Amino acid sequence: MAKSKLKVDVASSRERTVTWADDQNKYMLDWYIDYLKDQHVGFKFKKQHHMLCADALNKKFAMGVTVDQVDRQYRHYKENWKFVAAALRKSGNSFDHARCIVTISESEKATLCDRARRLLSKPIKFFEEMQELFTGSSADGSLAMDQNTCMDVSDDSRELLDLNSYTPPEDPLGDDSDTIPSQTLNVAGDKNSRSNYTRSGIKRSRANPVCTLPTKKAAKYKRRLVESNDEIIATMKSLRDTLVATAPPQISQLTDPHRTLWQRLETIPLTPDQRITVGEHLSTKENEAKRDWLCNASDSTLHAWVFKFLCEKEA
Incomplete structure (x- = not known):
């Protein structure tokens, strides 16, 4: 056919x-x-x-x-x-x-x-x-x-x-x-x-x-791409915030609260041995309250205490 x-x-x-x-x-x-x-x-x-x-x-x-x-x-x-x-x-x-x-x-x-x-x-x-x-x-x-x-x-x-x-x-x-x-x-x-x-x-x-x-x-693909970018940005932001929150605190530089006391002792007319004797005595842990008192005392009071301490020490 x-x-x-x-x-x-x-x-x-x-x-x-x-x-x-x-x-x-x-x-x-x-x-x-x-x-x-x-x-x-x-x-x-x-x-x-x-x-x-x-x-x-x-x-x-x-x-x-x-x-x-x-x-x-x-x-x-x-x-x-x-x-x-x-x-x-x-x-x-x-x-x-x-x-x-x-x-x-x-x-x-x-x-x-x-x-x-x-x-x-x-x-x-x-x-x-x-x-x-x-x-x-x-x-x-x-x-x-x-x-x-x-x-x-x-x-x-x-x-x-x-x-x-x-x-x-x-x-x-x-x-x-x-x-x-x-x-x-x-x-x-x-x-x-x-x-x-x-x-x-x-x-x-x-x-x-x-x-x-x-x-x-095409619009669906573009929308997914935008959502993926937003998700990446949100993840990066969350990671950054987490790192900032868990970062160790900055340790401030330690300062000696009795620094002024040692500077004032340098101005008193003493021999090196006498100055060392006074410093060793005041640096002990038991004399912490005395150090605080002398830091706030006047120069005349500090001088009087230093000479009294040396006299007692030498006697």
Whole structure:
């Protein structure tokens, strides 16, 4: 039994077609350029980055675009730059900055695929932005493609043709506009077989469909990060307070309460032996009350007691 041909409009059941204005395209490319400046060498944009760009576009222009639509538009310009970079790598070709067009011979242009020929026959929109964003990446020629087989599946383009996450962009046969139309495919087989194959005919693994990452997930992650930071700060503060509370008290430097008494004894005219005798007597523990009394006594009283003590001692 021959298999019936089913015509399925893949994109119509998922999302609407979005017409991009020039200022919206420039804002998107500038956003990716600014984001890429803070990243490491070899960084690649992924789904979560396209989601952040979609949020920025919706806040700026109220476009209502989804992460898949932004992803397709980004890859549309990435593919355009592949064609431009491949043409500029060939000797004899150059770029006219005054007219924003690639100077290429008609004979060479005739060997290109339809999309590349239409692109290089007109002024290149956002040439400087694409050059800054895609220079040094696979779009700049590290994985260069032949123009005649530019739509063949390769390691770099296989991801572009996978229908798991988005509908591949289709450039209309007419004008090279910024509008990405809906993609209509003729697929053989029933509904189950259609969902198991990519456009390139490669069977893909059965998995849950990739959905647009909700903004609630990003907000939840951000909230958890803030709570974790607050918990760390509270822990550090509690540790600091505990260390301060358990720190040993500072011991003040001990001072002799009878220092003035010894200084006053030095002023009395005595021999060294007599001064030592008086000091040894007053330094004993039993004479602590006497030391306190003499500290507060007048100089005449102190002199009288010293001479009386020495007389008794010598007698």
